[in-house]
Amino acid sequence: xxxxxxxxxxxxxxxxxxxxxxxxxxxxxxxxxxxxxxxxxxxxxxxxxxxxxxxxxxxxxxxxxxxxxxxxxxxxxxxxxxxxxxxxxxxxxxxxxxxxxxxxxxxxxxxxxxxxxxxxxxxxxxxxxxxxxxxxxxxxxxxxxxxxxxxxxxxxxxxxxxxxxxxxxxxxxxxxxxxxxxxxxxxxxxxxxxxxxxxxxxxxxxxxxxxxxxxxxxxxxxxxxxxxxxxxxxxxxxxxxxxxxxxxxxxxxxxxxxxxxxxxxxxxxxxxxxxxxxxxxxxxxxxxxxxxxxxxxxxxxxxxxxxxxxxxxxxxxxxxxxxxxxxxxxxxxxxxxxxxxxxxxxxxxxxxxxxxxxxxxxxxxxxxxxxxxxxxxxxxxxx
Numbered sequence: 001x002x003x004x005x006x007x008x009x010x011x012x013x014x015x016x017x018x019x020x021x022x023x024x025x026x027x028x029x030x031x032x033x034x035x036x037x038x039x040x041x042x043x044x045x046x047x048x049x050x051x052x053x054x055x056x057x058x059x060x061x062x063x064x065x066x067x068x069x070x071x072x073x074x075x076x077x078x079x080x081x082x083x084x085x086x087x088x089x090x091x092x093x094x095x096x097x098x099x100x101x102x103x104x105x106x107x108x109x110x111x112x113x114x115x116x117x118x119x120x121x122x123x124x125x126x127x128x129x130x131x132x133x134x135x136x137x138x139x140x141x142x143x144x145x146x147x148x149x150x151x152x153x154x155x156x157x158x159x160x161x162x163x164x165x166x167x168x169x170x171x172x173x174x175x176x177x178x179x180x181x182x183x184x185x186x187x188x189x190x191x192x193x194x195x196x197x198x199x200x201x202x203x204x205x206x207x208x209x210x211x212x213x214x215x216x217x218x219x220x221x222x223x224x225x226x227x228x229x230x231x232x233x234x235x236x237x238x239x240x241x242x243x244x245x246x247x248x249x250x251x252x253x254x255x256x257x258x259x260x261x262x263x264x265x266x267x268x269x270x271x272x273x274x275x276x277x278x279x280x281x282x283x284x285x286x287x288x289x290x291x292x293x294x295x296x297x298x299x300x301x302x303x304x305x306x307x308x309x310x311x312x313x314x315x316x317x318x319x320x321x322x323x324x325x326x327x328x329x330x331x332x333x334x335x336x337x338x339x340x341x342x343x344x345x346x347x348x349x350x351x352x353x354x355x356x357x358x359x360x361x362x363x364x365x366x367x368x369x370x371x372x373x374x375x376x377x378x379x380x381x382x383x
Contacts, residue, residue, distance in 0.1 A: 014043035019204045021058040023051045030066025035074040036120050038091035045098045049373050052106050058209035061200065062124060063112040070121025078312065079324045088312055093377045095120065096305045096363050099153045103127040103297055108209040112200060113137050114193050123152035126186050129211065130218060133178030134193040142173030144285040146323025147278035149307050156300035159292035163236055164243035170285050171248070172270050179225045180233055189222040248282045249342050278319040279342045283350050298365040305363040307353050316349040
């Protein structure tokens with residue numbers, strides 16, 4: 001019987017548990033680093049809607065099984081669907097619709113992030129009322145490097161970071177550790193991984209979703225954050241100077257100039273990464289982050305949805321599939337970008353990626369609290 005119970009849990013990509021007034025969602029694809037598949041999105045959305053509407057539910061916890069919180073979207077899923085137009089439209093729609101509801105969730109949520117938290121996976125961390133990170137947490141938004149763009153609400157999140165740190169993180173895919181995430185407000189608390197199980201037990205035993213009570217409980221386990229001397233966050237003045245430039249080309253030129261100065265050797269590997277990245281992905285990403293500064297969350301998500309569908313349709317470039325091939329399929333790390341250089345990526349082409357799509361293919365964001373959980377894929381023009 002116990003073995004049967006374990007097998008059932010092994011088969012569930014998201015495990016939902018009720019513990020008194022607390023609800024726990026565990027991302028449960030550890031061998032795949034808890035990447036987000038269509039079933040993961042479907043299950044999470046169902047749990048979160050049910051729990052928000054349930055008067056007995058006071059607090060929601062989310063964590064990942066194994067050594068990752070979530071490594072982001074399931075790239076192989078997208079690659080395998082490359083020959084079939086819009087075959088991933090449903091999962092994309094459901095994910096961005098879910099992102100809106102995570103950002104605006106009515107009950108207290110805590111993410112327990114003890115490992116990799118990248119791309120779309122980090123959209124289950126940053127917007128939470130409380131996000132707890134550890135010394136094992138690794139964050140990045142590396143999508144531009146493979147011909148994609150910074151999505152799942154991160155054109156909204158990154159554009160609101162200090163200075164031009166958002167452009168830097170989105171274009172370079174630079175990694176941040178747990179302490180750095182707390183320092184810039186993308187996580188709320190740093191707790192050593194050895195104390196995480198005790199924190200979870202403490203939260204489960206609270207029988208309260210009161211923000212102050214939850215905060216107080218987390219703070220019993222949290223430690224003060226001191227940045228390492230070599231933290232990228234201590235380079236903010238250089239980042240702001242370079243990543244405020246108008247174009248990707250000007251950003252790289254300014255960054256290279258800084259990298260030639262004594263003491264700035266840390267820039268060299270980042271420049272190499274930028275030059276290996278998809279020129280199309282870089283240009284789309286920079287524009288999206290810059291537009292995000294003037295957009296609401298809803299506007300950012302609607303824009304990201306359009307960009308994603310147009311990229312997956314390869315309307316100006318097949319780079320996203322070439323990037324996935326080189327990174328995760330053939331693993332040769334030698335993508336052949338098309339176009340191959342920044343100069344060859346015309347602005348008129350980039351404009352096309354941001355254009356609305358035909359018919360009713362648009363992300364529906366609820367406009368009032370009364371219809372908050374409406375606009376699902378099934379009732380959209382995408383279905």
